[in-house]
Amino acid sequence: MPKNISEKKFSKESKYVLDEEIAKIVNISMALEMPLLLKGEPGTGKTMLAHAIAENLEMPLIVLNVKSSMKLIEALYQYDTLTRLNDSRFGDSNRDVSNIEEYIKMGKIGQAFTAENRTVLLIDEIDKADTDFQDDMLDVLDQMEFDIIETDKTVSANNRPVIIITSNSKKDLSDPFLGRCNFHHIAFPDPKMMRKIINVHFSDISSDLAENAIEAFYNVRNVESLEKKPATRELINWIRALQTDPDFKTKKLAKGNIPYLGVLLKKSQDYAQVQNHINRRRLF
Amino acid sequence: MFINFFYKLKEVGIPVSPTSFLIFHKALAKGLINSLDDFYTSSRSILIKNERYFDLFDQVFAYHFEGVEIPEYDAAEIDETAKALLEQWLKDPADIARALGIDESVLSKLTPDELIEYFKERLKEQTERHDGGNKWIGTKGTSPVGHSGTHPGGMRVGGVSQNKSAVKVAMERRYKDYSQEGPLTQAMMGEALKKLKNLIPAGAKDIIDIDETIYQTMKNAGEIEIIFKRGLKDRLKVILAIDNGGWSMDPYISVVQSLFNHSRSRFKELKTYFFHNTIYDSLWVDPGRHKVPVSIDKFASKDPETRLIIVGDASMAPYELMSRDGSIYLTHRSGIPSIERLKSLSEIFPHCVWLNPVPIYMWHYTHTIVKISKIFPMFELSLDGLEKAVNYLKAK
Numbered sequence: 133m134p135k136n137i138s139e140k141k142f143s144k145e146s147k148y149v150l151d152e153e154i155a156k157i158v159n160i161s162m163a164l165e166m167p168l169l170l171k172g173e174p175g176t177g178k179t180m181l182a183h184a185i186a187e188n189l190e191m192p193l194i195v196l197n198v199k200s201s202m203k204l205i206e207a208l209y210q211y212d213t214l215t216r217l218n219d220s221r222f223g224d225s226n227r228d229v230s231n232i233e234e235y236i237k238m239g240k241i242g243q244a245f246t247a248e249n250r251t252v253l254l255i256d257e258i259d260k261a262d263t264d265f266q267d268d269m270l271d272v273l274d275q276m277e278f279d280i281i282e283t284d285k286t287v288s289a290n291n292r293p294v295i296i297i298t299s300n301s302k303k304d305l306s307d308p309f310l311g312r313c314n315f316h317h318i319a320f321p322d323p324k325m326m327r328k329i330i331n332v333h334f335s336d337i338s339s340d341l342a343e344n345a346i347e348a349f350y351n352v353r354n355v356e357s358l359e360k361k362p363a364t365r366e367l368i369n370w371i372r373a374l375q376t377d378p379d380f381k382t383k384k385l386a387k388g389n390i391p392y393l394g395v396l397l398k399k400s401q402d403y404a405q406v407q408n409h410i411n412r413r414r415l416f
Numbered sequence: 417m418f419i420n421f422f423y424k425l426k427e428v429g430i431p432v433s434p435t436s437f438l439i440f441h442k443a444l445a446k447g448l449i450n451s452l453d454d455f456y457t458s459s460r461s462i463l464i465k466n467e468r469y470f471d472l473f474d475q476v477f478a479y480h481f482e483g484v485e486i487p488e489y490d491a492a493e494i495d496e497t498a499k500a501l502l503e504q505w506l507k508d509p510a511d512i513a514r515a516l517g518i519d520e521s522v523l524s525k526l527t528p529d530e531l532i533e534y535f536k537e538r539l540k541e542q543t544e545r546h547d548g549g550n551k552w553i554g555t556k557g558t559s560p561v562g563h564s565g566t567h568p569g570g571m572r573v574g575g576v577s578q579n580k581s582a583v584k585v586a587m588e589r590r591y592k593d594y595s596q597e598g599p600l601t602q603a604m605m606g607e608a609l610k611k612l613k614n615l616i617p618a619g620a621k622d623i624i625d626i627d628e629t630i631y632q633t634m635k636n637a638g639e640i641e642i643i644f645k646r647g648l649k650d651r652l653k654v655i656l657a658i659d660n661g662g663w664s665m666d667p668y669i670s671v672v673q674s675l676f677n678h679s680r681s682r683f684k685e686l687k688t689y690f691f692h693n694t695i696y697d698s699l700w701v702d703p704g705r706h707k708v709p710v711s712i713d714k715f716a717s718k719d720p721e722t723r724l725i726i727v728g729d730a731s732m733a734p735y736e737l738m739s740r741d742g743s744i745y746l747t748h749r750s751g752i753p754s755i756e757r758l759k760s761l762s763e764i765f766p767h768c769v770w771l772n773p774v775p776i777y778m779w780h781y782t783h784t785i786v787k788i789s790k791i792f793p794m795f796e797l798s799l800d801g802l803e804k805a806v807n808y809l810k811a812k
Contacts (some may be wrong), residue, residue: 156454157461163448164439164462171467214624214642221640310465311433317467 148177148184149329154316158185161314167273167295169258169310172318175363178298181318182254185294192247194293195254196240198261204268207239211282232282241272242287250291259299266309274312321364323350333368334375344385345371352396355409362396370395421480422463428476430469436462452481623647653685653719655765659728660703661692668773668797672727685722693732694754694784695761712757716764723809724761724768727797730788731774737784758791769805773797 158181161168170178186193196207216235219225227234238246244253258266272278273295277288297313299305321329323346330342349367362370373392374380380391390396390410397403425432440462449455456477464473621644632641660669689699689710698709737754762768770792772785779785779794788794793808795801 153457156457160443160448160458160461163446164443166439168461169465217640307431307433311435313465314461315465316461317470 148180149321149325149332150181150184151325154181154318157314157316162294164314165292167255167270167297167313169297169299169305169313169315170318171299171315173320173361173363174300175365176318176320177364178318179254179256182252182256182296182298185296186252186254189252189294191250191252191294193252193254194240194244194247195256197256198258198265200260200262202261202265204265204272205239207241207269208272208278209239209242209280209287210237211235211280212237233285236280236283238287241269242278244293245276245278245287245289247293248290251293253293253295255295255297257300258297259305263306263309267306270309270312323347326350326364326367329364330367330371334371337371337375338382340382341371341374341385344382345374348385348388348390349396352390352393352406355406358397358402358405359399360397360402366396366398421459421476424476424480425463425473428472430464430472430476432463436465621646652683653722654683655687655689655715655718655722655724657689657691657695657699657724657726657728659693659726660690661705665727665729665773668727672771672797691728693728694730694737694788695757696754697752697757712761715761718764720765721767722765724765725771725805725809726768726792727771727773729774730770730772730785730794731782732784734783734787737787755787755791758788762791767809768792769808770794771797771801771805776801
């Protein structure tokens, strides 16, 4: 691996507000060559972090979106039998039908391994897949190589990718899996941090609006027994909505009025609950 | 290095593996850790694999590097130790009196309750830590009294901290909220229910049937004939019957209902009905149980493959279940005892379970639970029980 790349460290970013803790953990994981497992509520920026890392380290980002039915081999490579069958039948392509390798397509992990430069490999929502997938995948990532059965060849990584794995903590991951990862849990940002995040996304926002919006947002989050609490993503969209409305006045928020509640809450039950809450508060 | 720290983590019940400890040492050896802050972040990220333990980790960290007492144990621990002292006292009063350096006769005038209070006071007074010592109270000591348990820090209460930021951070205990394991969250239950699948081909024909393709191609003398088939989709019918009468079920109704509604899209059909205590002639579509009754007889015509899930505490007066006119509502007079209705339901739907929020060890105290569990396979309404129930329902 070229020296200048291995010495790169992760520090600052453009659209992602990073606390020092995460930066440290990312650097440690890179130095130890271990995958970093990120957990946290939806909307706390797990995926964004991987993008920020890629951008910051100037490495290409390869995203593997895990699906529940996914098999490991799909993430590694695909043997396109259908095209080969088709070619053998019609023979109107330039591919050499007798050469199986022409029909092997790299999956996301395969791409990360065969890429010329070091890449950031984001394995998104690993918890969707079943346990076998997770364990097998970690084997591959540990060894940094896998076999292509059809051609009996071994693909080994040119560069060890920086591996970021995210999980929505739907279910617990297996112990051997966890043993091979570094772990970090991204807590929901506190209002101060949120202010920074908002400032990054809206450079021209008035502090009045930002403060009131954030306060209202945390009030909504604190309403009891919400099925899906609004997250950062919702707040950003909401502020965008507020900004585009010419009739909107920041005073409204201060009064406990929350326009465009539908942007924050996606479940009708939650919507009714918060609406109720607001009405009740106005009475007193 | 830091082996004590590692073992302390283990001692308080955090699953830490030696491998990860070695990895942590690798990080140390590489010179990646240069300050206490670094130590905090990196040791946590390497050693701790679940946010549930972050809070405990914070406590151990603060304890180990600053001597801040691990607080959770205090009250309980003093009680425990005081109790141990009392027991010892009852066995051999002279010994204790000698150890405490007071006259036996003074103590012997106290009632057991007063004794305990007295011991507790003495325990709180003690401000120095001493494990393994031979003074009068401590852990694992040679003194005749004291608690043999695992309290890691001895009896010191509170601690003095210097301004080191990592420790401060650890002492803030930011992860307190994550440390409690909720009994049943929707996400967890949703995960358990996910296993309840009944895959049936549905939708567009967009998946290649390899076997059939090969067969047809061969039949075609090598002319390729590609055969498509439908993908598998989850198409299961579920009937959910919830006991929503009485306060005993209140905490569970919303979670059960919203949970099934959550996974509604995955089922072909999800019907929710309500009943109170047990089922007589009909189930109710409306939660108020008076507007829309559905006669049990109508269920006979439903698909027997439908999964019937009943949620209820199955606790009631025996006559409600056994008597011919058992319903507690005067207007419901059926002539058929409820238990017969339940039996016929379980015959209509061979794939049925009863989920009971009552803890399993309490079941045999209630007559009607025993009766009903003979008709329906009964499972505890916990993550574990739910998983078992789903496994049972999955079986064809």
